[in-house]
Amino acid sequence: MKLAVVTAGLTQPSSTRLLGDRLGEAVARRAGAGEAAEVRNVELRDLAVDIANAFVTGFPGARLRAALETVTEADGLVAVTPIFSGSYSGLFKSFFDVIDNTALTGKPVLVAATGGTARHSLALDHALRPLFAYLRAVVVPTAVYAAPEDWGGGKDAFTDGLSERIERAADELAALLANRAPRLPGKAGEPDEVVPFEEQLAALRPDGRSSAAGNGHRE
Template identity: 65%
Template sequence: MKLVAVSAGLSVPSSTRLLADRLTDAVRDDLADRGHTVEVDVIELRALAVAVANNLVTGFPPPQLATVIESVTGADGLVAVTPVFTASYSGLFKSFFDLIDPEALTGKPVLIAATGGTARHSLVLEHALRPLFTYLRAVVVPTAVYAASEDWGSGGDAYTQGLPARIRRAGGELATLLAARAADPGPEDDITSFEKQLSDLRVD
């Protein structure tokens, strides 16, 4: 089973990369508890910025970028994490996914996440990232994870789960979808409807 994380962080070190690592660890740990082994590949878009720009202009990806695109489209599941710029995903993040064939992510389980300086930008997950991957026909897990600067090290309160709990919950949801895909039921099997699967993932 292969899990790919795409991180669009620009700084070094990057909180976006840190969040991507925490999320992939949560997915891997959950799947390990279910008896599955997972190969994780984290892609840093920062190192591919020039190649992405050249591809947009020429229409042809250089070999390194072509390999990365193949890794993303060939993965069993995807974790996509972007920093927030001007109340939306970064230009580098959007430019990269503009290079993905619109049909290539159809049915692929995706966990979306974002980082920012303030919690005021958390709705970027619902008004920008989720519509993007819905357009690409991916299966986006119910829980999206936003990490503001103040969230790191926070345990939450009586009304809001802390960042570690949200990471575990989202990772568990993606792990559930990946484990279901790994089972690969035949057409004669009794397959639960997608809506029922998602409702089972939700926590009351």
């Protein structure tokens, strides 16, 4: 099981990278229950010049090409960006502009972001989800946003704490990964087996059943 964690933090140390690490570790604990889970980090800060050169020349250099392969060959993806001016960073968007627009088709993705104020949390739904919907990825229901006051904080009367959101999102991504058909050796040129959408939804339900299961009774 291969998991790619893409982070677009600009500072070092970076809260964006910290959030990506926590999400990657949480997913790996669950996805690795039946097999070894390999987590590979792609830190875009180190690839900023390579990404700019790819736009100018039309060809990715060796380092950027390796990062693109890490993402496209992974079974699942965690994508984390800082929020600037109400949306994802330019570096984050540029990286996903370089990726072929069919490379993430059907790939399970967990989106997350960090920002200086909780008011930017809506960027997850009005910016990140549409981006990955355009790339035809399968985005898990729970997106994770971390403002400065979230670090080390617990839940309040209205929302779960950061740790709870991380665990819930990790559960959802791990469930999709568990139902994703594995890539078999020698089958690289063939498309992955498509898991029916109702089965993917069933994997996210606590009882593991689809809404059509049983006699239709709703609690």
